[in-house]
Amino acid sequence: MECVAECTPCYLKQVISAFMAADLDQEKQRRLIKEVTKILPSIDDSKSPAENSSIVLLEAYRLMGIEDPFKRAKEQSNIMAMRLYPELKERIAEADDPLFMAIRIAAAGNIIDMGILREFDVEDSISEALSTGFALCDYNQFKEILSNVRRILIIGDNSGEIVFDKLLVEQLEHYASDIAYSVKSRPILNDATMQDAVMVGMTNIAHVIENGNQYLGTVLEACSREFLHELEAADLVISKGQGNYESLGGSLLAGRKTFFLLRAKCPWVAARAGVGNMGLVFCQNAIDVSNM
Incomplete structure (x- = not known):
């Protein structure tokens, strides 16, 4: 996904979120934002x-x-x-379709975003996800692929959400029988790292x-x-969060086995997915098969 003009204020909004998380005073924030903006002319808008x-x-x-203001x-x-x-x-265990309930709850957890949304209510997001559901849902296609898989890769997104x-x-x-979960190697915003995976016990149930x-x-x-080996070897990929959708959407390497x-x-992003702003999305990667 290429950038649009409205992306630039969002870059700076995330920078200010980092300043606030680091508890910098207003004078230092003003000084540093002027320094940060000096690199904007070098940004390549063809990148995600x-x-x-x-x-x-x-x-x-x-x-x-x-290193890690968050x-x-x-x-x-x-x-x-x-x-x-x-x-x-318990709610998942009692559901008619526990897997789909778990998918809905995992989607609701994607509200935890300290770069774009400085204030969020996780419990409200869960309630909405369970009452309103997905604006776009390729669950049937997902289940079709899931019926014949051995290796699954989940590309993680944020801390908190990892639970x-x-x-x-x-x-x-x-x-x-083989589930891998990927995290970032070093901190950026509130993205999950190995430290988060250990803290919440993800390392006990998946190959992180x-x-x-x-x-x-x-x-x-x-x-x-x-x-890259895990991505190529996986029979099914679940890619969490908007950043992964922006950077992997349409990727031939991710292929049709990837679901966002x-x-x-x-x-x-909502317009690209064909949903309203803040809509919940569970969609199969769309690629141009003529290029394969």
């Missing part, structure tokens, strides 16, 4: 919004001299989500791998060999 956001954010991190916030979101875990696990993904992994264990970089989304050129699970938090 996720990749360009990362470039701008990492410049802000460098100027701040702080460290405390990520821990708190994990704790919050783990408090909800027992109730959600809801854990509930999904527990359901997918009924279908596949790092993707080799700290870009938002999945920038294939920057990913590790291990991650997200809340569309940007009008342009």
Whole structure:
């Protein structure tokens, strides 16, 4: 997905979110934002919004001299989500279709985004997901592929949200013997890292791998060999979050075996998916088969 003009204010919004998470005073925020904006003319708009956001954010991190401004916030979101875990696990067990219920709850968890949405209500998001459902849903296509898989890769997104993904992994264990879950190698925004995976117990139920970089989304050129091997070898891929949709959507490597699970938090992303803003999406990767 290429950038549009409206992406630039969003880059800066995420930078300011990082400043606020680091508790910088207003004077320092004003000074640093002027420094950060100096790199904007060099941004390549043919790259995905996720990749360009990362470039701008990492410049802000460098100027701040702080490796992980969201460290405390990520821990708190994990704790919050783990408090909800027992109730959600019971709700899934009682559902007519436990797998689909787990998918809906995992989608609802995608509301936890400290870069775009500074304020969010996870419990409200879950209630909405269960009452309203998906604006776009390719569950039937997903089940068709799932019926004959051995290896599944879940491309994770945020801290806190990783707890809801854990509930999904527990359901997918009924279908596949090999489940991998990927996290970022280094911190960016509130994206999940290995530290989050250990904290919430994801490492106990899935083969957790790092993707080799700290870009938002999945920038294939920057990913590790291990991650690319898992992506190629997987029979089914679940890609969480808007950044992964922006960077992997239409990718031949991701292929038709990849399904995106997200809340569309940007009008342009929502329009591309064919849903309203903030709509829940569970869609199969759309690729041009004529190029294969």
